[in-house]
Amino acid sequence: MNAFLDCIPCLLRQALDASRMAGADEPIQENIIRSLLDAFSRTSLTQYPAQLGYMAHNIVKRETKCPDPYNLMKIEYNQLAQEMYPELKQMVLNSPNPLETAVRLAIAGNIIDFAIRDSATVHTAIKDVLTKPFAIDHLEIFDHAIAESKKILYIGDNAGEIIFDKLLVELLPLEKITYAVKSGPIINDATMEDAIFAGLTGLVRVISTGADTPGTLMKLCSSEFKNAFEQADLVISKGQENYETLRNSHYNIFFLLRVKCPTIARDTGQPIGSIIVQRA
Amino acid sequence: MNAFLDCIPCLLRQALDASRMAGADEPIQENIIRSLLDAFSRTSLTQYPAQLGYMAHNIVKRETKCPDPYNLMKIEYNQLAQEMYPELKQMVLNSPNPLETAVRLAIAGNIIDFAIRDSATVHTAIKDVLTKPFAIDHLEIFDHAIAESKKILYIGDNAGEIIFDKLLVELLPLEKITYAVKSGPIINDATMEDAIFAGLTGLVRVISTGADTPGTLMKLCSSEFKNAFEQADLVISKGQENYETLRNSHYNIFFLLRVKCPTIARDTGQPIGSIIVQRA
Numbered sequence: 001m002n003a004f005l006d007c008i009p010c011l012l013r014q015a016l017d018a019s020r021m022a023g024a025d026e027p028i029q030e031n032i033i034r035s036l037l038d039a040f041s042r043t044s045l046t047q048y049p050a051q052l053g054y055m056a057h058n059i060v061k062r063e064t065k066c067p068d069p070y071n072l073m074k075i076e077y078n079q080l081a082q083e084m085y086p087e088l089k090q091m092v093l094n095s096p097n098p099l100e101t102a103v104r105l106a107i108a109g110n111i112i113d114f115a116i117r118d119s120a121t122v123h124t125a126i127k128d129v130l131t132k133p134f135a136i137d138h139l140e141i142f143d144h145a146i147a148e149s150k151k152i153l154y155i156g157d158n159a160g161e162i163i164f165d166k167l168l169v170e171l172l173p174l175e176k177i178t179y180a181v182k183s184g185p186i187i188n189d190a191t192m193e194d195a196i197f198a199g200l201t202g203l204v205r206v207i208s209t210g211a212d213t214p215g216t217l218m219k220l221c222s223s224e225f226k227n228a229f230e231q232a233d234l235v236i237s238k239g240q241e242n243y244e245t246l247r248n249s250h251y252n253i254f255f256l257l258r259v260k261c262p263t264i265a266r267d268t269g270q271p272i273g274s275i276i277v278q279r280a
Numbered sequence: 281m282n283a284f285l286d287c288i289p290c291l292l293r294q295a296l297d298a299s300r301m302a303g304a305d306e307p308i309q310e311n312i313i314r315s316l317l318d319a320f321s322r323t324s325l326t327q328y329p330a331q332l333g334y335m336a337h338n339i340v341k342r343e344t345k346c347p348d349p350y351n352l353m354k355i356e357y358n359q360l361a362q363e364m365y366p367e368l369k370q371m372v373l374n375s376p377n378p379l380e381t382a383v384r385l386a387i388a389g390n391i392i393d394f395a396i397r398d399s400a401t402v403h404t405a406i407k408d409v410l411t412k413p414f415a416i417d418h419l420e421i422f423d424h425a426i427a428e429s430k431k432i433l434y435i436g437d438n439a440g441e442i443i444f445d446k447l448l449v450e451l452l453p454l455e456k457i458t459y460a461v462k463s464g465p466i467i468n469d470a471t472m473e474d475a476i477f478a479g480l481t482g483l484v485r486v487i488s489t490g491a492d493t494p495g496t497l498m499k500l501c502s503s504e505f506k507n508a509f510e511q512a513d514l515v516i517s518k519g520q521e522n523y524e525t526l527r528n529s530h531y532n533i534f535f536l537l538r539v540k541c542p543t544i545a546r547d548t549g550q551p552i553g554s555i556i557v558q559r560a
Binding site for chain 1: 285286288289290292293296306309310313314317318320321322325
């Protein structure tokens, strides 16, 4: 999926926020924004939004000399999600349809994000995701696909969210699962450190994509990840950036996501706030 | 007040929206964004945000060949405000403190904006502005200043909002008032057409600033406006852009505004959503 013009102001905003989280002073922030303005003015839009994001966050990391501007935020997200885990687990166990509830919660986990960090707001958002109809609903064939699959690759998204993913992972045949995280810090995406914190490493095989890009830019991924991807007969993809970068990439891939921006709303044809379980 | 880096993504977003309202196709939208990225990468930030906005919207007008991208929106805002006027007028008349209520409503009128266009949401927003304390409250000295002034210049802000301003204008000594609008279309700012629609031209002297910039960039204004500004012993300035551009410009200027963006929040030291009646 190509980037849209709407991605440009959004990425500049994100780069500015990241610069500040990295502790950059105003002259450095200005250097970053000017570098990005110049780069974007000449960059092709026939590339993934994730590629533009990678460019932006690499400039932030380089200019601020901070390899992980979102570090504290990720810790905060993980702690918040961890505190909520027992209650969420009960929701799944008490549900008449545990798979659907776990899928909904895994999607809801994507809500813990820049603006939403307190547990009251997260609870409201979870209630919304638990009760609204799926805008695209391939849950039934997802259920069948799980039963029939021999090797499942679950591609994660963010820190914090990874603990919500665990609720879904726990319902799947654990021995068949490989869970993928980023090879290094990029935005608030989950890395191996977060998988360890979430307790996923004790549960299933966890690998890294081999890349520290937003989404999954296959050409930058490791052979280990590419092999896992090719050998999987079911791929579960979380979040917007994986959706952008993995459309039409696998014969049996399911996207679990919440529509969070106009670019994805336009591509999916579903309004912002929609929740989607979609087989590509 | 100088622009901040935060203004850059915001203005790019605004230019993209304006291009679409002007009916530009995607290649033209892309030209506009690339032109702006290039221009902003080299532009000094030691100028008013309004100057950057003027640059952005001039590029939109030039590339789309549309002199007034916000035309339909302004008509819609005016109609909505006009429908609400009788009810708002009653609020002022029934108030134990009509001046305060009219000031609050004039500030509330600034709410009819990009995201808020339906009357239910406007009513909620009005209720908020009517009940919350002023973050900066110079209302009492504003009241005295009105009583003591001989010539009052009221510098308007947006279409729609101008009808809310009328509620305040009607409480002032009409013969002393000059109300200023923009000389031509810029964003959703009020022009003479809107002053006529609002019925202000039949009530007080209405002039144009002589400029079609956001805010009031004095060096681009007409002699007529500059004279009115210099001769006024009380200036009433509405909205953020006039605040940005008119700080420290007059010995007796009062800013009536709602804090709507991080740049103004930072400059005023008040959080987004605050309402302010401030003597400079």
